[in-house]
Amino acid sequence: MTVLSLTRGGAAGAAGAPPPRRRRGRVALARIGGGLAVLVPIVFLSTFITFCLGALSNSNPAATILGQDAATPAAVARLDNYLGLDHPLIVQYWNWLVQAVHGNLGRSYFTQIPVSVSIAQRLPVDLSIAILALILAVVIGGTAGIVAAIRRGGWLDRGITAACSAVSTLPAFVVGIILVVLFAVTVHVFPANGYVGPSAGLGDWLSHIFLPSLALSLAVSADVARQLRTSLVQVLEQNYIVGARVRGLPYRRILVRHALRNAAGPALVVLGNDFPQMLAGAVAAEVVFSLPGLGQLLLESAQTRDIPVVQGLLLVVSVFVIVVNLVVNTTLNWLYRTDDGMGT
Amino acid sequence: MSGRRRLIGHNGAKGSGSVLRLPSARIAVGILAAIAFLAAFGSVLAPQSPLAINANALFQGPSLHHLLGTDYLGRDVLSRLMVGTRLSVLTAVEAVGIGLVLGAIPGIATVFVGRSFDFAINRVSDALMTLPYIFFAVAVTAALGNGLPQAMIAVGILLAPLFFRVTRAATLEHARAQYVEAAELLGASKLHVIRVHVLRKVLPNIVVTTASMTAAALLAVSFLTFLGIGVQPPTPTWGGVMSSDLDYLAQAPWAPFIPGVLIAVTVGALNALADAFRDRSTAGTLVIADPIVHTDLERADGDRQSQAVA
Numbered sequence: 112m113t114v115l116s117l118t119r120g121g122a123a124g125a126a127g128a129p130p131p132r133r134r135r136g137r138v139a140l141a142r143i144g145g146g147l148a149v150l151v152p153i154v155f156l157s158t159f160i161t162f163c164l165g166a167l168s169n170s171n172p173a174a175t176i177l178g179q180d181a182a183t184p185a186a187v188a189r190l191d192n193y194l195g196l197d198h199p200l201i202v203q204y205w206n207w208l209v210q211a212v213h214g215n216l217g218r219s220y221f222t223q224i225p226v227s228v229s230i231a232q233r234l235p236v237d238l239s240i241a242i243l244a245l246i247l248a249v250v251i252g253g254t255a256g257i258v259a260a261i262r263r264g265g266w267l268d269r270g271i272t273a274a275c276s277a278v279s280t281l282p283a284f285v286v287g288i289i290l291v292v293l294f295a296v297t298v299h300v301f302p303a304n305g306y307v308g309p310s311a312g313l314g315d316w317l318s319h320i321f322l323p324s325l326a327l328s329l330a331v332s333a334d335v336a337r338q339l340r341t342s343l344v345q346v347l348e349q350n351y352i353v354g355a356r357v358r359g360l361p362y363r364r365i366l367v368r369h370a371l372r373n374a375a376g377p378a379l380v381v382l383g384n385d386f387p388q389m390l391a392g393a394v395a396a397e398v399v400f401s402l403p404g405l406g407q408l409l410l411e412s413a414q415t416r417d418i419p420v421v422q423g424l425l426l427v428v429s430v431f432v433i434v435v436n437l438v439v440n441t442t443l444n445w446l447y448r449t450d451d452g453m454g455t
Numbered sequence: 456m457s458g459r460r461r462l463i464g465h466n467g468a469k470g471s472g473s474v475l476r477l478p479s480a481r482i483a484v485g486i487l488a489a490i491a492f493l494a495a496f497g498s499v500l501a502p503q504s505p506l507a508i509n510a511n512a513l514f515q516g517p518s519l520h521h522l523l524g525t526d527y528l529g530r531d532v533l534s535r536l537m538v539g540t541r542l543s544v545l546t547a548v549e550a551v552g553i554g555l556v557l558g559a560i561p562g563i564a565t566v567f568v569g570r571s572f573d574f575a576i577n578r579v580s581d582a583l584m585t586l587p588y589i590f591f592a593v594a595v596t597a598a599l600g601n602g603l604p605q606a607m608i609a610v611g612i613l614l615a616p617l618f619f620r621v622t623r624a625a626t627l628e629h630a631r632a633q634y635v636e637a638a639e640l641l642g643a644s645k646l647h648v649i650r651v652h653v654l655r656k657v658l659p660n661i662v663v664t665t666a667s668m669t670a671a672a673l674l675a676v677s678f679l680t681f682l683g684i685g686v687q688p689p690t691p692t693w694g695g696v697m698s699s700d701l702d703y704l705a706q707a708p709w710a711p712f713i714p715g716v717l718i719a720v721t722v723g724a725l726n727a728l729a730d731a732f733r734d735r736s737t738a739g740t741l742v743i744a745d746p747i748v749h750t751d752l753e754r755a756d757g758d759r760q761s762q763a764v765a
Contacts, residue, residue, distance in 0.1 A: 149578065156582030164598040280723035282674045284681055285715040288701060292708045394589055398682060399701065409590060410682060413597035421597045429585045436585075 154433060158211075161425045162204045165418040207422075216423035221415060226423035229408060234427075236306055236404035237393040239316070243324035244331070244389055248382065252332035256339025256378065257371070263344055271340075275333035283392050287326035287399035294322060306402040323396035331385045339378040346374040376443075383439030390431055480731035486724040494544040497537035505530060505538040505691045523713050526699060532713060539691035543680065546607050547672040553611025554668060558618025559661055563653060566626045567645050580616035588613050588675050589682075596684050603676075603685035610675045614668050618661070625660040629653050659732065666729035670722045677718050693718055 191197045195206055210217070216226035259271040278286070294301045301322050309316040346352065347370055355365045394406030401407075405424055412420035475481055493500075508528045515525040523532040565573040588610060595609035596602065629635065635652050643651075680686055680694030688695070693714050700710035 149581065152578040153581045153585060156579060157585045160582065160586065161594075164594055167598050276723075277719075280719045280726060281715070282678060282718065282722075284678055285697070285711070285718065288697070288704075288711045288715065291701075292704060292711070296704050296708050388587060390587075395678060406589075409593050410684075413593045413601070413684070416597050418598065421594045425586065425590055425594045428587055428590050432585045432587065 150433070150437065154430070157429045157433070158208055158426060159204060161422055161429065162207055163200075164425070165422055166200055166203075211423075211426060216426065217419035219412070219420050220417050226420050229420065230405065230423055230427055233403060233405050233408050235308065236320075236402050237390055237397070237406070239309070240320050240323050240327060240393045240396055240402070240404070241386070241389040243317075243320055244328035244393075245382070245386055247324055247328035248331040248335055248385075251328065252335025252378070252382075253339060255332065255336035256343065257366070259336065259340040260343035260347065260374075261366070263340070268340075271336060275337050278329050278333040281330070283326055283330060283395040284399050286329050287323065287396055290322045290326050291399065306400075306404075319402075323393070323400045323402060326399070327389055327392050327396050331382065331389065334381045334385060335378050338381045339374065342374040342377045343370060346370045376446075379446075380443060383443060384436075386435055386439065388432075390428060477731045477734070479727045483724040483727040483731065486720060487728065490540065490544060490721055490724075493537055493540040495541070497540045501531075501534035501537040503531040503534045505535040506689055524707070524710065526696070526703075526707075526710065532696065532710070535691040535696050536693065536714060536717060539693055539696060542603070542686070542690070543673070543676055543693045546603050546685075547669060547676045549604075550607045550610040550614060550672040550676070551665060551669050553608060554614025554618050554672075555661070555665060557612065558615035559622045562619045562622025563626050563649060563657065565623055566630050567649065576619070580619045583613055583616045586613060589678060592675065592679055593682070593684055601685060603680075606679050606685045607676070610672055610679075614672060617668060618664055621660050621664045622657055625657040626653055629656040659735075663729050663732045666725050666732060670725035670729070673718070673722055673725070 188197075195203060198206070207217075214227055216230070218225050219229065255271045255275070259268040262268050281289075301318055306319050307315050352365060352370055355369055356362070393404060394409070396402070397404040397406040398410070405428070409421065409424050411417075412424070475484065508530060517524050523536070526532055526535070561576050565576050591613055592606045592609040596605050599605040599608075630648075630653060632652075635648055638648055638652060677692075677694040677697070680692040681698045683695075683698065686692055686695060697711050697714040697718075700707065700714070703710070
């Protein structure tokens with residue numbers, strides 16, 4: 112699931128004949144304007160959907176907070192007024208959004224702990240898993256893709272391709288369980304569950320997040336490997352690579368400086384598109400390895416129907432997805448911009 | 456992969472046979488037929504009661520009496536999986552159905568209704584794509600109550616943008632064809648154009664998307680039931696069997712592999728089927744027989760595109 116075209120909608124009209132140099136600035140502005148025209152409605156819509164979940168739930172927050180005995184109509188009305196629940200939906204949404212922008216996501220119905228505090232406590236767990244998973248995906252997927260491309264047609268290539276197909280059918284939580292069985296239960300190399308922060312020691316921290324990250328990264332690694340293999344095979348058949356070999360340049364240098372540089376694009380796109388989903392996928396890893404992350408918080412608050420926490424979580428994750436997508440697309444456009452400054 | 460795909464694409468574009476010519480598709484259809492059979496008759500054919508607890512037979516390995524062993528309450532794993540198939544598969548199909556209706560209809564409509572409508576629906580689709588499946592599904596069950604229908608509506612809504620994009624792109628491609636223009640000049644109504652010209656051409660893309668989305672929905676359902684969303688504990692589901700195995704890894708480390716393999720094989724079969732359909736209908740050539748005149752030019756173009764893909 113990607114938002115690949117997030118910044119492209121507005122640019123489509125401007126693309127065409129390459130503009131002269133003077134108009135570059137205007138084109139760039141039009142691009143940014145077009146991007147914003149697409150981006151702003153997305154942010155509002157996705158936050159509105161998130162907010163509406165609370166309104167859709169039939170639960171009566173005031174009654175829930177007060178408990179069965181104290182929930183007299185007058186007390187409920189007073190609390191509704193205090194919580195702002197007596198306003199029209201769209202006003203409530205606007206107030207909620209303004210508060211959210213200021214970092215106030217409300218308080219849990221039950222524990223009264225500010226939602227932003229709970230999220231901030233648990234976010235590092237998922238972020239460290241997701242980032243380590245990203246690194247692992249680059250290392251594993253990159254290596255596998257390059258090896259497969261160099262040895263194309265050989266048994267190593269076939270093995271890697273087969274492994275990629277197999278891995279991509281396995282959901283992350285199944286991979287996670289397999290890893291637990293292999294490395295934590297059978298051979299006690301890594302801890303099977305739990306989390307310690309980086310402050311407790313780097314080695315300890317890494318050993319606790321390694322298996323979850325590996326579980327999360329395998330599917331992405333397979334995507335990256337497949338994409339990199341395909342584009343690298345194409346690039347290696349180009350004339351300039353043949354030319355470089357004829358000139359007697361070392362193969363390693365040709366591979367890294369000439370081929371990989373040009374072949375990495377599509378693999379980077381795959382990686383960039385998969386990363387936002389990795390944070391969401393970290394939920395799977397969290398549950399299997401019982402780490403105290405956002406996913407556990409989501410499950411707990413869903414069970415108690417603690418709507419502010421659920422809304423806050425959904426808001427944070429979807430905004431994260433939007434921001435990362437934007438950053439990834441902008442970076443890729445900048446990296447692979449063509450001479451006319453239009454990007455790819 | 457590229458070599459094989461080109462070969463298949465080439466045959467596909469020329470041959471008139473069905474998708475079933477490919478061995479991978481035949482195996483996939485066989486597996487899916489077996490799963491469908493289990494979904495229909497699993498609860499009748501299950502050798503034992505999926506809920507019968509036997510304290511004398513905990514964590515047993517596969518044996519003649521319990522072909523796939525027993526779980527932490529001594530319940531027969533094979534029976535639990537057979538009975539659980541219906542719920543797991545039906546909910547995934549429901550989600551895909553919701554996604555198909557919510558996605559494909561606007562996908563065709565946006566091309567014909569107008570630009571502002573197109574823009575609005577596109578933004579809604581983009582916004583939905585920023586919501587991660589599992590987070591959204593769990594959040595919806597928090598709001599609407601913990602039940603599989605609620606979770607499935609959530610997953611279906613999130614599948615809709617994917618159907619929408621595929622359908623819209625395919626519709627755009629065909630709605631600008633010259634024969635559509637000709638039909639419009641001859642006075643054909645929009646509905647006629649959609650029904651006769653567009654729908655048939657877009658159908659192959661929808662079929663491919665449906666197959667791969669069913670795989671995605673099945674994964675989502677298994678994961679949700681694994682998390683305990685939507686079903687109460689004694690009810691057997693694929694994900695549920697797996698989650699109870701997870702707590703007793705020390706006693707029976709092999710146990711999660713059984714539902715894991717079942718899920719992976721089904722998802723793999725659906726993906727293989729989607730690939731087969733995709734190869735068969737390379738770049739817009741048809742899966743189904745087409746009564747409309749099929750020009751040689753178009754065929755050649757399809758061939759070239761399929762080779763470009765490879």
